[in-house]
Amino acid sequence: MGRAPCCDKANVKKGPWSPEEDSKLKQYIEKYGTGGNWIALPQKAGLKRCGKSCRLRWLNYLRPNIKHGEFSDVEDRVICSLFANIGSRWSIIAAQLPGRTDNDIKNYWNTKLKKKIMAMAPQSQRKSPPFPSSHQTDPPLPSHSLLSIYKDAGASFSYYSQNKSFTGFDPISQTPSGLLSNNSVSLATNSLPFQPNSQEGLLFSPMQYYHPAVKDNFLVFGSEASCSSNSDGNCSQISYGRSEIKQEDMGFHSLISTNGYENQNQNFMLSHGNRGAENLNQWVEKPNGNIGETPLDYDLVEDVGQLISSGSDNNNINLCIDSLLIDENKTQEKAMYYY
DNA sequence: AATCTGTCCAACCGCACCTGT
DNA sequence: GACAGGTGCGGTTGGACAGAT
Incomplete structure (x- = not known):
């Protein structure tokens, strides 16, 4: 038996993040932090996303001091x-x-x-x-x-x-x-x-x-x-x-x-x-x-x-x-x- | 202009690991 | 020790875009 999925895949949005979603996630984390629980975060933040997706978005794109562009x-x-x-x-x-x-x-x-x-x-x-x-x-x-x-x-x-x-x-x-x-x-x-x-x-x-x-x-x-x-x-x-x-x-x-x-x-x-x-x-x-x-x-x-x-x-x-x-x-x- | 091909990168997926019960 | 849930990681995919034909 495989393990249960981390979220209800039927009810989560997939694909590229919209600016609104980014804004919601950013504001929520800046205000409350991650709370140590990514799974519960999207619901609290009003996002129809999988917790893993939120985590990835935050780590790879939204968190402060992310450097994009050419590598030296x-x-x-x-x-x-x-x-x-x-x-x-x-x-x-x-x-x-x-x-x-x-x-x-x-x-x-x-x-x-x-x-x-x-x-x-x-x-x-x-x-x-x-x-x-x-x-x-x-x-x-x-x-x-x-x-x-x-x-x-x-x-x-x-x-x-x-x-x-x-x-x-x-x-x-x-x-x-x-x-x-x-x-x-x-x-x-x-x-x-x-x-x-x-x-x-x-x-x-x-x-x-x-x-x-x-x-x-x-x-x-x-x-x-x-x-x-x-x-x-x-x-x-x-x-x-x-x-x-x-x-x-x-x-x-x-x-x-x-x-x-x-x-x-x-x-x-x-x-x-x-x-x-x-x-x-x-x-x-x-x-x-x-x-x-x-x-x-x-x-x-x-x-x-x-x-x-x-x-x-x-x-x-x-x-x-x-x-x-x-x-x-x-x-x-x-x-x-x-x- | 239309189509093809290659590149880039954001995002997803599955797995392994960790922790708490 | 077994189990369940959460987290993090690496591999892979798919779509947007640019350049070539």
Whole structure:
């Protein structure tokens, strides 16, 4: 038995939103908020719409600070970089591009950026399109294949952005194991697929990431990354697999900070399941050695690992592995959750 | 001018996950 | 633990539009 539909589909309007509907929804949310219940919202707001439709309309179009229009080169690079690393986790990518929505980015990727990259990719790769398309029936390639293709395209990135010091996926000194033995690992700026560029209006201050430590075939945080937004559309969580990095103003652990972005000096804490602060600093081993349910492809882990290099002569971007996150003893043989 | 073709993007759909009971 | 309801996400669709023929 399938689950009940979220709304009475016979009595809800579908299709494009009228200005009147937009106005109603906007006014209602500005006045009362979402109330934490999208399903009930349309009725309260006097809209004959499905709650999901209202949510989508608000998040993608009506909420404040939505940015429409052309994507900048910097945004292109961020998207390419993140896509190469985490795949089509549009919500996470969107979280790094303030004002952009996941839907926006997804559409941009599918309609423009993908083609742009394909045009730059070597001919041999172009013969077999690496990207899934809504207009093609080819199954999507596994993520590691995508990664390798992006690497190939990376050389072209250098050409494409040669005036902007941007190289796609330059070879990086590999040392995934370094993640496990050092308390802190920095990611050299030149090992990233994009360079901060203040001329384009974005200034990256020292940026620190929690990076999922790599061990064997697994990322310590898990293989799946996702980000969830709160009801107001602001990303509040980044999660890897079943573990989460939750943004909380608790002054806890490391942080991602970006100048020029809305989300400055974000502090992250780790949580799991209940999304609360309890149970922090506990390692849990998963008997089967998998993170979540999905073991990572070795190639993928290797690729991710190669994005990490020790030492940095540039403060623009640093990747730090907090010693609290690394329990070297427990990385032996088994993957684990941190929560 | 009419038709065809491709592009873009807002919106929908189904699924997985989370939470509360 | 099972179930139901709500939420969020990624994939896909369909219509509007622009350019080509």
